[in-house]
Amino acid sequence: MTAPALVALAHGSRDRRSAATIKALVAEVRALRPDLRVESAFLEFSKPSFSTVVDRLVKKGHEEIVVVPLLLTEAHHAKVDVPSAVAAASAAHPEVQFRATSILGLEPCFLEVLDVRLREALRDVRARELDALVLAAAGTSDPLANQAVARLARLWGTHHKLPVTAAYASSTPPATGEAVRAFRAEGRRHIAVASLFLAPGFLPDRAKELALEAGAVAVSDPLGAHPELARTILARYAVGAVELVPV
Numbered sequence: 001m002t003a004p005a006l007v008a009l010a011h012g013s014r015d016r017r018s019a020a021t022i023k024a025l026v027a028e029v030r031a032l033r034p035d036l037r038v039e040s041a042f043l044e045f046s047k048p049s050f051s052t053v054v055d056r057l058v059k060k061g062h063e064e065i066v067v068v069p070l071l072l073t074e075a076h077h078a079k080v081d082v083p084s085a086v087a088a089a090s091a092a093h094p095e096v097q098f099r100a101t102s103i104l105g106l107e108p109c110f111l112e113v114l115d116v117r118l119r120e121a122l123r124d125v126r127a128r129e130l131d132a133l134v135l136a137a138a139g140t141s142d143p144l145a146n147q148a149v150a151r152l153a154r155l156w157g158t159h160h161k162l163p164v165t166a167a168y169a170s171s172t173p174p175a176t177g178e179a180v181r182a183f184r185a186e187g188r189r190h191i192a193v194a195s196l197f198l199a200p201g202f203l204p205d206r207a208k209e210l211a212l213e214a215g216a217v218a219v220s221d222p223l224g225a226h227p228e229l230a231r232t233i234l235a236r237y238a239v240g241a242v243e244l245v246p247v
Helices: 016-032 050-059 078-093 110-125 143-160 176-185 200-215 227-243
Strands: 007-009 038-042 063-068 098-099 134-139 164-167 191-195
Touching: 007 016, 007 050, 007 143, 007 227, 016 038, 038 050, 050 063, 050 078, 063 078, 063 134, 063 227, 078 098, 078 110, 098 227, 110 191, 110 227, 134 143, 134 200, 143 164, 164 176, 176 191, 176 200, 191 200
Parallel strands: 007 038, 007 063, 063 098, 134 164, 134 191
Antiparallel strands: none
């Protein structure tokens, strides 16, 4: 029996670097599970679209599809856009079973990836000493999603025994520049910013720009294509695939 296909569904961006990074992450997933049919798809802006990928899979004979949303927080895209896209695909292909899993989320293991990216940024600027950290995320009007970022920031700060602030690129204060300036007002001068984004784009670029203008010594790249994220995608897929099995 053929295993369900896996569609890693990202939001998409007009920035071409974003889609390239998502596709590189999906390549990491394929490397871990070469036996699976694994595809990347996007809700908007980037190609291929979710409907295009589903049509392609159906033509290839796939009757079960597990959709893993590549989203870090339970905000509008997770609560509205993904369910709407899956419902539309299900209506267009009633012969196919779909299962949308929980989002990628904010797993504590992602802090290891943050540290990898931050070490790379610190090495590039030859910075060795830090006395504060800022965790920069997209931000949303959903307070629960922002609270999830703040909790991860506190966990990260506890691990490093450094003060840490969550900052947001949209919707909610503080912005990265404000967070850096607040630490500098306390007399801290070695402040690094980690980018809690999956891929490059306008928001991470803006967060980096504001942080550097405010005096941050380093700003890391987004999480990007990393085996830890690929393993989490496969863990979400495994749950979705089991849920497709009739009881």
